[in-house]
Amino acid sequence: MNAFYPKNGRVILHVDMNSFYASVEMAYDPSLKGKPLAIAGNPKERKGIIVTCSYEARSFGVKTTMPLWEAKKLCPDLIIMTPNFDRYRSASKGMFDILRQYSHLVEPVSIDEGYIDITDSQELGTPIEIASSIQAQIKSQLDLPCSIGIAPNKFLAKTASDMKKPMGITVLRKRDIPARLWPLPVIEMHGVGAKTAEKLKGIGVETCKDLAYANDIQLKSLLGINGLRLKEKANGEDKRPVDPDSIYDYKSVGNSTTLPRDTTNQNDLLSTIDKLCSKVSARLKQKDVVGTTVQIMIRDKFRKTITRSRKVENPVMNKEDLSHYARELFMKHWNGDPVRLLGVTVQDLLEKGEATEQLDIFSYEKEAKKEPLYDVLSQLQEKFGKDSITKGVKGKDKKPIHDKERDTSFNKDFLRE
DNA sequence: TCTGGGGTCCTAGGACCC
DNA sequence: TCTGGGGTCCTAGGACCC
Numbered sequence A: 001m002n003a004f005y006p007k008n009g010r011v012i013l014h015v016d017m018n019s020f021y022a023s024v025e026m027a028y029d030p031s032l033k034g035k036p037l038a039i040a041g042n043p044k045e046r047k048g049i050i051v052t053c054s055y056e057a058r059s060f061g062v063k064t065t066m067p068l069w070e071a072k073k074l075c076p077d078l079i080i081m082t083p084n085f086d087r088y089r090s091a092s093k094g095m096f097d098i099l100r101q102y103s104h105l106v107e108p109v110s111i112d113e114g115y116i117d118i119t120d121s122q123e124l125g126t127p128i129e130i131a132s133s134i135q136a137q138i139k140s141q142l143d144l145p146c147s148i149g150i151a152p153n154k155f156l157a158k159t160a161s162d163m164k165k166p167m168g169i170t171v172l173r174k175r176d177i178p179a180r181l182w183p184l185p186v187i188e189m190h191g192v193g194a195k196t197a198e199k200l201k202g203i204g205v206e207t208c209k210d211l212a213y214a215n216d217i218q219l220k221s222l223l224g225i226n227g228l229r230l231k232e233k234a235n236g237e238d239k240r241p242v243d244p245d246s247i248y249d250y251k252s253v254g255n256s257t258t259l260p261r262d263t264t265n266q267n268d269l270l271s272t273i274d275k276l277c278s279k280v281s282a283r284l285k286q287k288d289v290v291g292t293t294v295q296i297m298i299r300d301k302f303r304k305t306i307t308r309s310r311k312v313e314n315p316v317m318n319k320e321d322l323s324h325y326a327r328e329l330f331m332k333h334w335n336g337d338p339v340r341l342l343g344v345t346v347q348d349l350l351e352k353g354e355a356t357e358q359l360d361i362f363s364y365e366k367e368a369k370k371e372p373l374y375d376v377l378s379q380l381q382e383k384f385g386k387d388s389i390t391k392g393v394k395g396k397d398k399k400p401i402h403d404k405e406r407d408t409s410f411n412k413d414f415l416r417e
Numbered sequence B, C: 001t002c003t004g005g006g007g008t009c010c011t012a013g014g015a016c017c018c
Helices: A018-030 A068-074 A086-100 A127-142 A154-161 A175-182 A195-200 A210-211 A218-225 A225-234 A266-287 A319-333 A354-367 A373-384 A384-394
Strands: A011-015 A037-040 A050-053 A079-081 A106-110 A113-115 A148-151 A169-171 A252-263 A289-300 A305-316 A339-351
Touching: A011 A127, A011 A154, A018 A037, A018 A050, A018 A384, A037 A068, A050 A068, A050 A384, A079 A169, A079 A319, A086 A106, A086 A113, A086 A127, A086 A210, A106 A175, A127 A148, A127 A169, A148 A154, A154 A175, A195 A218, A252 A266, A252 A289, A266 A289, A266 A319, A266 A339, A289 A319, A305 A319, A305 A339, A319 A339, A339 A354
Parallel strands: A037 A079, A148 A169
Antiparallel strands: A011 A113, A011 A148, A037 A050, A106 A113, A252 A339, A289 A305, A289 A339
């Protein structure tokens, strides 16, 4: 029995890579080390915002999501690179491979951060020894810095990893909460943004301590179920398990793009929709999933954004079907104003195997008639009623799609750190 | 001369059903 | 002749995160 582990309860680490994209570029080209570096999109395509920047750049006041021109004003010597996602994905895989050497309970939450449940890893050392070893290994093998939080649950571990950057290791125990969590303003909490912080201020809640003692009824009416969850977290309570399979549980797959300039040209807009559909379709195929809801997104020059979606009778995966629905939605809902951004997303995903299984009982018709599946299905729907066909592929009959054969590589394609 | 792109989760109203 | 109380599904929007 290791005295550093609790008799009951868990030990969770949260590993957070420091300014990940910028650090990967520095590892790739060490001459960049020590210099103000930013990863940003191309301003000529109106994508010139800072995605990540090095600590040297941050010392000039450069921040994530800041427009490039503003960053340059603050830091004229800023080195700017466009993202190399393949490098980041590969570094990410290396990082998670290292984490899995310490426990099989590793849950990636984004390309550059994840949780590890080391409750049953006592033979490897104390929690601090394990964290130090992970940090040292990531540094020596990948030349990348990270911060690690050690705590009895995910929320506290995440909070702890934020407390010391870069290359920090921070323990946050239950008994540390009054001194270390409660003084923080609520906006520092994971899950509290500007809007929620403003609402909370309205009922006199400004610090995490205020939140920890806030009135349940008031919180519920102000923020819904999330208000009560936030209060639990402010009290250091969080029962969510570390789930290694959560990355296989896709809810939606989508792509969007800001156009080089606002346009009302219908041909250009439709061909952009087609391109987005091709990308989404390729990703659906790669994940081997289909979806039953198609959604488009249209943003205008005032950045006002609308989404329009429809449930489709038959699961879509290929780009022709997807384009058909996406174009239809666009033509039905576009008001003719100049468009800044377009997006296409497929939701209500199912494993492809499962969806075809549901349809297999009708396959003799498909074979006999040699017609596209959707035509056959619409006929069957007329014959048997809508429910007889659609029930099996939607709603509660659907199984979550994480029962896949385990692929240990990190394959959720996040774009940002 | 501004504000990207990938997601998740929650809410709320209306349709519809029993 | 004026109307309840469940529930689910669909759609749209919003808050938040990295």
